[in-house]
Each structure stands twice: as C-alpha cells, then as structure tokens.
Amino acid sequence: MSSLCYNERGERSMLYLDAAATTPPWPEVVEAYARAWQERFAHPGSPHELGLRAAELLDAARRQVAELLGVEPEEVLFTNGATEANAAVILGAASSAPEGRRHIVTTAVEHPSVLEPLARLERRGFRVTYVAPDRSGTLWARDVLAALTPETFLVSVMYVNHETGSIHPVEEIGAGLRDRPNVRFHVDAVQAAAVLPLPIRTARIDYLTLSGHKIHGPRRTGILFVRKGLPPPRLYGDGVPEGGVLHPGTPDVAAAAAFARALRLTEERRTAFVERVRDLSERLREGLEARGAVVLSPRLARAPHILNVSFPGMRGEVLVRALSAHGVYVGTRSACRSRAPRSHVLTAMRLPGELISGSIRLSFAEDLEPDAAEEILSRFDRALRDLRSRS
Structure with missing residues (x-):
C-alpha cells in the first residue's frame, strides 16, 4: 500500500495525505x-x-x-x-x-x-x-x-x-x-x-x-x-x-x-524525503492560499511534512468528507482525539473560532512527489465547488 493508487487507466485514484495519523507500511x-x-x-x-x-x-x-x-x-x-x-x-x-x-x-x-x-x-x-x-x-x-x-x-x-x-x-x-x-x-x-x-x-x-x-x-x-x-x-x-x-x-x-527495519530505512531516505516534501508543501501552501485558505502552520521552524490550513466559513470535518469523495484523504486534528469538539492545539494558539472550526491537516508520506501538488489542488477545486454549490 502507498499514498498513491492508480486505476486501470494509469490515473491516480487515491491521494493519502494523513500520514501524521498513520503511514502506509513499506x-x-x-x-x-x-x-x-x-x-x-x-x-x-x-x-x-x-x-x-x-x-x-x-x-x-x-x-x-x-x-x-x-x-x-x-x-x-x-x-x-x-x-x-x-x-x-x-x-x-x-x-x-x-x-x-x-x-x-x-x-x-x-x-x-x-x-x-x-x-x-x-x-x-x-x-x-x-x-x-x-x-x-x-x-x-x-x-x-x-x-x-x-x-x-x-x-x-x-x-x-x-x-x-x-x-x-x-x-x-x-x-x-x-x-x-x-x-x-x-x-x-x-x-x-x-x-x-x-x-x-x-x-x-x-x-x-x-x-x-x-x-x-x-x-x-x-x-x-x-x-x-x-x-x-x-x-x-x-x-x-x-x-x-x-x-x-x-x-x-x-x-x-x-x-x-523501518527506522533504518527512515534514516537512509530522510534527506531525499525532506527535499521532496518541502517542495510539495510549498506548492500546496501557495495553491491553497490562492483558493482562500489561511495557513495555520508556522512559516519558520516547521516540519515540512505537516501543513495545517483553514477555510473560513467551512467546517473542517465537512471538507474532509468532501475531499474523500474525490479520493483525497486528509485529517483534522490528532486521530486519537478526532471526535473532540475542537483542536486543543489551535485553541492554545489563541486563534479565532472560525479558523479553528475550518481547519484541516495535510500530512505527507515518503512516496509522494512534488508533482502530485497539481492533482491535489485540482481535487480541492472539485470538492470546494461541491460544497459551495450546496450552500
């Protein structure tokens, strides 16, 4: 299993962006x-x-x-x-x-x-x-x-x-x-x-x-x-x-x-992974901000494989489900506390309630390449259109 699955036409059928919850096994x-x-x-x-x-x-x-x-x-x-x-x-x-x-x-x-x-x-x-x-x-x-x-x-x-x-x-x-x-x-x-x-x-x-x-x-x-x-x-x-x-x-x-074995492979692959995921994360940051998202992750001193953004006026859980319908799997907060009413992390940062409720977390596994950003953003567009057409 990997973060990328393909259908019979060679198209990506799944984009797994919830690696902070758990990663696919190597x-x-x-x-x-x-x-x-x-x-x-x-x-x-x-x-x-x-x-x-x-x-x-x-x-x-x-x-x-x-x-x-x-x-x-x-x-x-x-x-x-x-x-x-x-x-x-x-x-x-x-x-x-x-x-x-x-x-x-x-x-x-x-x-x-x-x-x-x-x-x-x-x-x-x-x-x-x-x-x-x-x-x-x-x-x-x-x-x-x-x-x-x-x-x-x-x-x-x-x-x-x-x-x-x-x-x-x-x-x-x-x-x-x-x-x-x-x-x-x-x-x-x-x-x-x-x-x-x-x-x-x-x-x-x-x-x-x-x-x-x-x-x-x-x-x-x-x-x-x-x-x-x-x-x-x-x-x-x-x-x-x-x-x-x-x-x-x-x-x-x-x-x-x-x-x-997993730790050894992590050590061997870390440098290349960080380079790839930093590029991917920056492309997504820019693309999501252009679509109205507010980035909640710090710009400095941030691990590149985790990106938290918020779409004001939307509920994070609703956006998660909409993205899932288009084969993009993201998280909201800690999977160990996903049913909590709101994120204790974002609350501790003293962020407005609208940003907290609209937040989602994208987190990347080792097998994602920077060129996946275009497909991810395209599917975000479709999910956002679906939600806005219902409102």
Whole structure:
C-alpha cells in the first residue's frame, strides 16, 4: 500500500495525505515482519535452539536501533507504541519523584498520550504548568525554562507538533536544563523521526519515545530511550523490564525486527524525503492560499511534512468528507482525539473560532512527489465547488 493508487487507466485514484495519523507500511518492513514471524516465532525466553534464535534477532534489532539513534543498546526498550511509552515515562517519573517535588512543566499543545496521564497526576495532587505557543504556533524555550520551580521534577516537550508541524526547541530547552540534573527531560519525537535527526545526546534528553506506524512500520510498535543510569519506567506493577521490552508478556520479536527495519530505512531516505516534501508543501501552501485558505502552520521552524490550513466559513470535518469523495484523504486534528469538539492545539494558539472550526491537516508520506501538488489542488477545486454549490 502507498499514498498513491492508480486505476486501470494509469490515473491516480487515491491521494493519502494523513500520514501524521498513520503511514502506509513499506514493503521491506512487511517482508521483515513476515520473515521474522515465520522463522523466529519461538519465545525468546525459551532455552532451546529456536528460542535462542528468536532472542538473537530481538537483541540484533535492539542493537540496530541503538546504533541508528547513537545510543547504547541497554538504553533502548521496545514498546507497544508511543502512547504506552509516554504514559510510562510520566507516571513512572511521578512515582519516583523526590519528596516535596510535585511539579511538571509541559506544553499546551502536547499529544493526548501526554496530556491524559498528566491529567491523572493532577487529580492526584501534582501541579502541571502548560506553556502555550504564540499565535504562529511557535514555542519559545525561554517560556518553558521560565516555568521551572524548585519543585519541578519533569519537563515533557514534543519535538514536532502533530497538528501544525511546529518544531519545538528541544536542544535549547535541554541546554537550559544542564544545570538542573535532578529535572528529567522527556521528548515525544513521534512526528519528528521522519524529517529530523534526533539530538538525544546534544539535547540532554533523558527519555525519548518513537512510534513505528509513523515511520512506515507496524502498528503497536515503538521504542523508549532511557538514559543510562536512570531507572526504567515501571508501567505494569513493580516488575523491571527485561530483554529490552517495556511491557510484560511474550515479546513480539517480529515487531521489533520490523521496527528496526523501518527506522533504518527512515534514516537512509530522510534527506531525499525532506527535499521532496518541502517542495510539495510549498506548492500546496501557495495553491491553497490562492483558493482562500489561511495557513495555520508556522512559516519558520516547521516540519515540512505537516501543513495545517483553514477555510473560513467551512467546517473542517465537512471538507474532509468532501475531499474523500474525490479520493483525497486528509485529517483534522490528532486521530486519537478526532471526535473532540475542537483542536486543543489551535485553541492554545489563541486563534479565532472560525479558523479553528475550518481547519484541516495535510500530512505527507515518503512516496509522494512534488508533482502530485497539481492533482491535489485540482481535487480541492472539485470538492470546494461541491460544497459551495450546496450552500
């Protein structure tokens, strides 16, 4: 499956522009998963030869991920995805916070997988400061650092925002935390991995989370980086993660192998992808503005694979359905919170309600070429004509 499907006449029948929700799997990743599942199906904890072969593959996948991230293998834990890993970091850090330190600093535009465990902690008496971006969606490191208090034990900031594509200044924040060794720094890098190098060492990151299905890998896979010397989070009872896997139960060796393959391909293809998608994104930005759209993504410090625009006077959900009828598939906000009445990200940016309700998110997968812009804009024209003819 790819972002582009063609009919029998060679015409594009589908344009998938919702990669920030999930990406189509790469064939090489599907092959890696199937081969590992068939050939290394045994439990990696079993002492017989088949079990040992499965354990070897799990260990090899962990070492490969560590090499790609520039970290040590023992600092990598395989997870069921970023939702599990983010919750593990936040709840685990809270459970081990020193006496009298019950304050967390985060942003008002985090993914629900971060906001929801923070809300749980607030109900338990923890205090959370939510730092808002400016009206362009830009987050300033000085605002994050100014929110720190002597009671702060955790700072949690995403690298790239999932709705606007805004790149957050994690390296500058990490530099500002160097003289606060008792404050842990967590970075949700789920939307960043496809387009940016991950500055784990230079940004003084303690915990970093990634998700497989955002980089053309399998769903319910991901990794959690835990800096050496820190205790791994314990999301499930008091057990310590074993074998490089965060969660209990039989490790999914095939999923780990497929994730490692997806991450390697992402690293190899990133530069070419960024060049292509930057061109595509700029063509679409100009074309959609000419059609009356207001661009909500920042012009500077934006990941090129995410573009948020609004058509004032229209509802985003209605435009999504109209575009779908013409084979163009876009999103509105986080797919994990798509039924929420309005975007918490755009609300935090203090945008007018008309722009928020009319917003849609275009996000691009690796296989889209810049010349797809013309076809995408043509289908936008048809969808907009359909909607305006009904009003």
